[in-house]
Amino acid sequence: MSDGAPRPSGSGATADRALAPDLARGLMLLIVALVHAHMFISGSAAVIRGYPPVAGSPADALTAGVLTVLADSRSFPMFALLFGYGTGRILARERERGRDGPGARAVLRRRARLLLLFGSVHALLLFAGDVLGAYGLLGLVAVGLTGARDRTLFTVAGAGILVGTALYASMLAAGVSADPGDTASALHLAADPVSDAAYRLGTWVFTTPLFAVMSLGPFLVGAHAARRRILEEPGRHRVLLRRVAVTGTALSVAGGIPLALITSGVWTTAASGVTWGLSALHVLTGYAGGCGLAAAVALLALRLEHRRSRAVVAVAACGRRSMSAYVWQSVVWLALFAPYTLGLGDRVGVLGSALVALGTWGSGVLLAELLRRRGRRGPAETLLARATRRPQAVAAAPARRAAVGEVNGPRPP
Template identity: 50%
Template sequence: MYVQADDYLPLGYPTEGGLLDRAVAGVVTVMGDTRGYPMFAALFGYGVAQIHRRQQAAGREWHDIRRLLRQRGRWLVVFGGCHAVLLYSGDILAAYGLIALLFAGMLRFRDRSLLVAAGVLCLISTTLFSLIAASAGMDGGASTVVSTTENPLRDALNRATGWPGSTLMLVFISVGPFLLGVWAARRRVLEEPGRHQRFLRNTAAIGIGAAIAGGLPLALITSLVWTDPSQATLGLAGVLHMAGGVGGGLGYAALIGLLAVRVGEQRGPLVTALSACGQRSMTCYLLQSVAWLGLFAPYTLNLGRHLGVAGTVLVGVIVWACSVLIADVLRRKNRRGPAETALRRLTYGPSRERSPVQKAS
């Protein structure tokens, strides 16, 4: 993941670009790359723990709850496989589905056991993943982001063959944050952020600070400030970057809780739209993949041929903003996202459908 290839820098950044592209590459390396995966894994764990708690409150036994969670996990794997083959090789849905299938039993762990397991898994996965990737001579992630074939069928085949390995890798690096999310859900940290402001402030400050500190060495390389690092240096920078990513992901999740405290009940149009996007996150995620394939694949508009890093990031922001607008339109029509509706029906059956104004499971 962190080794340079002829045409790409670590994390898949191109070796060519102007000053603005290089600056954006550095900023995104520090603040964005590998920071989203831990955040969403923690939020996924939080959501799974909420389902567990609600099912317990409804009087269901553990074996029934486990069956429900595994049923949901199986369908997430199916959704993820279709997503990877048809749209995007870096799918995360299947990884979360496998986590639900393989690690549902850890929902019954005691708090201390959860935290110990999470810490050990984060440490092992961060170190091993970074070192293995550095020694394997990978292309810095370019193969998972940049398609080079103009044949859509071959492109789909490439995604399909790479999907199992990338899914297992994501499971490996996501279980630790997932368990931390379960622990946080037991304390209702994000549901009652006002009671946990000190914890959220500390988590945000330490986590985001760790992301910045850990990401700086690799950012110097992706921004071409540091142009000739050794293989050992790349490996160490990768370890620091991955470790900072775990902290950054948790810090961003904590920052969301702090913003919820600040906003309170006085939500304006922007916060309402962002909340609608969060409630339809799976639909928005898939929509963004559709847009990305349509805009950047060599056999579609192929914008990547004309845009540098800065232009690509700008397009990404616009695509994300469009998904927020679509989610808000669905909210105004009092409708769930189609992906959420399909997953819920497949998991619970049509008789368990609820209004989208209620909190989604």
């Protein structure tokens, strides 16, 4: 999610801002879109990972397999890592402004409470798979850990990854349905807007703590990376980034292939233990994949730092306005896929949903670039920043009025 004051458009607008964090968030939103879109297809509630039956559709089967290996359970670790990185950098800036540790953490906790509120509204109105609330909850509970020693940080992160893997794998394995005639989608189970809103909010209440636990490990890894400014100064950490990119990507691909055989319909198994084991392997290696993706984008940003094309600038602009772009995707999903709107989920397969995801992400990039050229932040970032700073402004008002009175003298009666 973005932070900082808006800069004017033009060549200097991004010259003094590190490319890697924004580029990573912008590209991550493409993966998020690909992961979510197929879960709106009719029948996606019937099988694992929200993929509908693909028998008789080789293109859909191939797309399902590719997405399972490269995107599913790879986007949320990267998202959480970047959220942890952003949290760490906000904490550092608050300290640079003279606020001590408790004061800086108080700012982050206020921001976390607002994210929790934003997430509940997002789920109620738009999207059952909201993660804003999970990050708000994570910020409330784990912000104190961001200042811990490295050993403590990595111990807690490792424990969080193991627990998150077990919980998420169990949820995925439990999602396997023996009813091939199920025509509901994984993210729309009601045919009218009121019932659907109730379902979304109920799902949010259940999944928010789960997503927070799943995201704890990469969140703390991101906070650790923020201490060393790894994404902002990738040139100083080139060797580390290469190792993480190569190792993380290799583990992710190897761990994703077995489950991809199931989601693509190549391998059918009714053994719940096998399904759970493959799901656990898929999720566990997904954590490595999320870190590998972030490292790979940082290396890419290092190559592009001094020759940013219009496309790179636009994707980075989207990353800087990632919260708004994320909500924009939810607006599109509701407009296109809900059974009481256009009902596109009845007419597309996995490949079609991937094309919709690509177009949705592209439209978000375009909107973000238009905002950048006007020197404006995203609406969600603006709202969050104003709400976060409002208590500080109210608290500082008496002091400002007193200072003005000392300079100008008392007002006439």
